[in-house]
């Protein structure tokens with residue numbers, strides 16, 4: 594595990610954007626696993642800037658997103674598809690047909706989850722997976738649990754996650770109660786993983802995840818078993 598300690602969110606965004614840009618330069622046809630939430634927004638902005646100044650070409654990239662809320666249509670302002678379009682895809686030369694986000698409106702969410710897993714396999718797996726981490730240690734929407742859930746699946750969101758994500762909605766009642774998420778095994782199969790963690794309010798859970806017991810109660814703790822993990826954080830001194 595490599596830990597890149599930075600001073601603030603700006604530096605974190607710069608490091609993450611640089612790591613993603615390096616991957617794209619090394620492998621222009623790479624499969625990027627992407628995340629939503631507040632953490633990657635700064636890095637996405639820098640990637641857009643790099644594209645605009647001709648430094649990166651996204652034309653051959655394929656992307657797969659970690660997760661999507663159930664019950665929100667893709668054009669809903671809070672859907673993760675819309676988030677990706679607005680924060681990244683609409684501003685770069687990626688082929689939208691090669692950007693994948695689980696369909697949270699699918700009639701059968703289990704079939705959708707299975708299909709998403711098969712899609713990732715058919716792409717040859719994920720070259721570089723970007724992750725954020727929730728205040729309860731979740732990655733994707735793999736919430737604290739008795740066991741690690743392996744593959745892409747339909748999940749009920751933890752109360753803490755609903756509360757945390759309600760900042761994007763008018764009220765907590767509007768936050769969807771479930772989602773489709775890549776599983777722990779799906780994530781661990783990525784060839785490289787970057788986890789970006791920002792803010793003092795995540796310092797304790799990050800320390801537990803990186804230096805405490807590996808347990809499904811703190812889903813991010815399993816990442817230490819990955820052989821190419823980079824942690825970029827402004828909350829470790």
Ligand code: F6R
Pocket residue numbers: 627628629630631632633659660724725726727728731732733734
């Ligand atoms: C988003 C995702 C989540 C977030 C996590 C942190 O696709 O899978 O695990 O990465 O909830 O969210 P922020 O960055 O908003 O603190």
